[in-house]
Amino acid sequence: MDRQRGNQSRMPLHLVISEKLREQILSGKYPPGSQLPSEFDMGVQFEVSRTTVRRAIANLINQGLVSAHRGRGVFVKERQKVIFSLSNPLSFFATELARQGVTGTIDPISFEVLQPPPDIAAVLNLTNAEPQAYRQQKIILTNQTPIALDIAYFPLDIGAALSEPLQHGFTYATLDQNGFSLERVEVTLESTHATHQVGGYLDLPIGAPLLIYRYVAYGEGDRPLVCGEILSRGDRASYSAVLTKKDLGSYTN
Amino acid sequence: MDRQRGNQSRMPLHLVISEKLREQILSGKYPPGSQLPSEFDMGVQFEVSRTTVRRAIANLINQGLVSAHRGRGVFVKERQKVIFSLSNPLSFFATELARQGVTGTIDPISFEVLQPPPDIAAVLNLTNAEPQAYRQQKIILTNQTPIALDIAYFPLDIGAALSEPLQHGFTYATLDQNGFSLERVEVTLESTHATHQVGGYLDLPIGAPLLIYRYVAYGEGDRPLVCGEILSRGDRASYSAVLTKKDLGSYTN
DNA sequence: TAGTGGTCTAGACCACGGC
DNA sequence: CCGTGGTCTAGACCACTAC
Numbered sequence: 001m002d003r004q005r006g007n008q009s010r011m012p013l014h015l016v017i018s019e020k021l022r023e024q025i026l027s028g029k030y031p032p033g034s035q036l037p038s039e040f041d042m043g044v045q046f047e048v049s050r051t052t053v054r055r056a057i058a059n060l061i062n063q064g065l066v067s068a069h070r071g072r073g074v075f076v077k078e079r080q081k082v083i084f085s086l087s088n089p090l091s092f093f094a095t096e097l098a099r100q101g102v103t104g105t106i107d108p109i110s111f112e113v114l115q116p117p118p119d120i121a122a123v124l125n126l127t128n129a130e131p132q133a134y135r136q137q138k139i140i141l142t143n144q145t146p147i148a149l150d151i152a153y154f155p156l157d158i159g160a161a162l163s164e165p166l167q168h169g170f171t172y173a174t175l176d177q178n179g180f181s182l183e184r185v186e187v188t189l190e191s192t193h194a195t196h197q198v199g200g201y202l203d204l205p206i207g208a209p210l211l212i213y214r215y216v217a218y219g220e221g222d223r224p225l226v227c228g229e230i231l232s233r234g235d236r237a238s239y240s241a242v243l244t245k246k247d248l249g250s251y252t253n
Numbered sequence: 254m255d256r257q258r259g260n261q262s263r264m265p266l267h268l269v270i271s272e273k274l275r276e277q278i279l280s281g282k283y284p285p286g287s288q289l290p291s292e293f294d295m296g297v298q299f300e301v302s303r304t305t306v307r308r309a310i311a312n313l314i315n316q317g318l319v320s321a322h323r324g325r326g327v328f329v330k331e332r333q334k335v336i337f338s339l340s341n342p343l344s345f346f347a348t349e350l351a352r353q354g355v356t357g358t359i360d361p362i363s364f365e366v367l368q369p370p371p372d373i374a375a376v377l378n379l380t381n382a383e384p385q386a387y388r389q390q391k392i393i394l395t396n397q398t399p400i401a402l403d404i405a406y407f408p409l410d411i412g413a414a415l416s417e418p419l420q421h422g423f424t425y426a427t428l429d430q431n432g433f434s435l436e437r438v439e440v441t442l443e444s445t446h447a448t449h450q451v452g453g454y455l456d457l458p459i460g461a462p463l464l465i466y467r468y469v470a471y472g473e474g475d476r477p478l479v480c481g482e483i484l485s486r487g488d489r490a491s492y493s494a495v496l497t498k499k500d501l502g503s504y505t506n
Numbered sequence: 507t508a509g510t511g512g513t514c515t516a517g518a519c520c521a522c523g524g525c
Numbered sequence: 526c527c528g529t530g531g532t533c534t535a536g537a538c539c540a541c542t543a544c
Contacts, residue, residue, distance in 0.1 A: 012531075012532060012533090013532075013533075014532080014533090015449060018449075018459075019449060022448075038509075038510060038511085039510080039511065040509090040510085048533080048534090049533060049534045049535065049536095050534095050535090050536095051532095051533065051534070051535085052532080052533060052534080054511085054512090055532085055533090057511095059449075059459050059460070061460075062315065062446060062458075062459050062460025063446045063447075063448060063459060063460055064445065064446045064460075068510095068511060068512090069510085069511075069541090069542085070510065070511045070512060070540065070541050070542080071509080071510050071511065071540075071541035071542035071543075072509095072510065072511080072541085072542060072543080073509090073510060073511075073542095074510095074511080081443065083441065086339075086494060086496065087496070183497070184495065184496065184497050185495070185496045186493075186494075186495050186496075187493065187494045187495070187496060188336065188491050188492065188493040188494075189442050189464070189491060189492045189493075189494075190334065190464070190487070190490070190491035190492070191444040191462040191463065191464045191487030191490075191491075192317065192462060192487060192488075193315060193316045193317045193461075193462055193487075194316075195275075195316060196268065196271075196272060196312075205315075206271075206312050206315050206316060207312070207314075207315025207316055207317075207460060208446075209444040209445060209446055209462035209463070209487060210444065210462070211442070211443070211444045234443065234444030234445060234446075234462065235445075237443070238441050238442060238443035238444075239441065239442045239443070240439075240440065240441040240442075241339060241439075241440045241441075241442075241494065242437065242438070242439050242440070243339065243340070243437065243438045243439075243440060244436070244437050265512075265513060265514090266513075266514075267513080267514090291528075291529065291530085292529080292530065293528090293529085301514080301515090302514060302515045302516065302517095303515095303516090303517095304513095304514065304515070304516085305513080305514060305515080307530085307531090308513085308514090310530095321529095321530060321531090322522090322523085322529085322530075323521065323522050323523080323529065323530045323531060324521075324522035324523035324524075324528080324529050324530065325522085325523060325524085325528095325529065325530080326528090326529060326530075327529095327530080
């Protein structure tokens with residue numbers, strides 16, 4: 001039942017401190033945007049070494065409650081999420097974002113022909129004779145701050161034909177507007193940790209939670225049009241869906 | 254383009270070390286289940302202090318690549334995920350898990366009447382005259398290891414009527430089998446960091462990614478039957494859906 | 507220049523697991 | 526018992542930000 005210790009028994013000091021700070025942050029003593037005392041001051045206040053204070057702050061950073069800035073201080077993070085609709089992915093970014101009062105923009109990183117990894121090649125039905133595909137990497141920003149990294153693979157003809165609009169527009173909408181009707185999209189959602197590299201793109205520390213939206217979109221004749229994954233900042237994005245009875249099925253099987 | 258440093262320029266030592274270890278893990282030099290050298294040995298090998306080695310290992314833990322065990326060592330994590338279907342939530346745990354070759358069980362934590370927070374009360378249409386509801390907390394295990402924490406709120410009558418089956422069975426299926434047909438389920442999926450408390454339940458370190466499945470299920474007459482959230486281990490769970498054309502809508506709006 | 511967080515050290519002691 | 530990781534200290538130096 002009570003799998004955690006009370007505040008005094010056998011919890012490490014850094015945890016006692018970070019839990020106390022956590023409560024103070026959530027209770028509003030340190031509201032979003034406010035600054036915590038300096039590491040030195042906290043060391044004096046809690047009568048511990050600076051190393052231990054830093055460990056406590058690391059706990060808070062790992063929980064996404066604060067962020068630290070060299071030369072400035074430690075600040076409580078502001079939090080509000082953007083909601084993406086699974087049910088209506090065509091309005092995926094453009095319409096949905098506007099409705100939520102944010103501007104969505106695209107920052108292209110790369111767009112090139114290469115030989116994709118085997119799992120991608122299999123999904124796109126690539127043959128040994130034509131093993132290549134376009135790979136696009138772009139960053140999605142809302143209100144000028146990066147929120148997601150999109151890595152997409154296109155068959156050669158689609159990538160070549162839509163080279164320009166794909167690089168600066170939203171994928172599903174661009175395909176739909178250029179005669180590639182989306183008949184079916186297979187989606188999985190998962191969560192992982194930010195690596196150092198991805199963290200660099202999305203301005204996140206190592207280990208921060210990411211939402212992964214993996215997708216394969218099929219057109220007419222079950223032809224795969226695009227596949228890829230969108231790595232979204234877990235602290236800034238969420239996905240929503242409404243399931244009605246015809247989707248729900250029954251428990252009998 | 255190249256937003257990260259080369260391996261020698263101005264990257265902190267702990268990052269250089271953790272990135273090197275990361276490559277070795279991903280390349281197979283340290284396969285899943287294998288043990289890394291001890292902190293002391295690594296300190297000798299990389300010619301750094303034990304503190305710096307520990308910082309590097311913390312980076313790997315934060316990325317979910319390894320886990321540390323006092324008295325034993327640091328081991329590369331095994332990774333395989335369980336897939337939950339959004340499209341067919343009634344077979345949510347029971348059928349789906351069996352198909353994936355794992356056994357799903359329930360470990361009840363609590364089942365009690367209390368006054369839920371305002372947002373929950375609003376969703377359940379609670380009145381000031383009847384502000385209470387049942388809250389259930391349970392842990393979902395696959396193959397005896399905890400994978401998710403489920404916190405659900407039920408209206409008083411449903412909680413009282415189905416007290417027994419709800420505590421040990423899967424929520425959607427239990428409701429469906431007892432005459433509460435699910436007409437509509439509203440779902441959002443997000444990701445957060447594990448707190449110390451939740452980490453204790455799910456055997457995760459502070460800050461580990463969690464998938465949050467928030468749901469409100471409505472029965473006949475749009476009556477809310479249950480709402481709540483499932484906090485799943487990000488390293489063990491994923492959600493899938495298939496969207497067909499009738500779901501997809503068009504881009505015109 | 508003063509104050510902040512970031513890195514790194516050398517060393518001590520403790521708690522746990524396995525032999 | 527030894528080897529492992531976990532905690533904590535005191536102190537040094539650096540890099541960045543603001544004034």
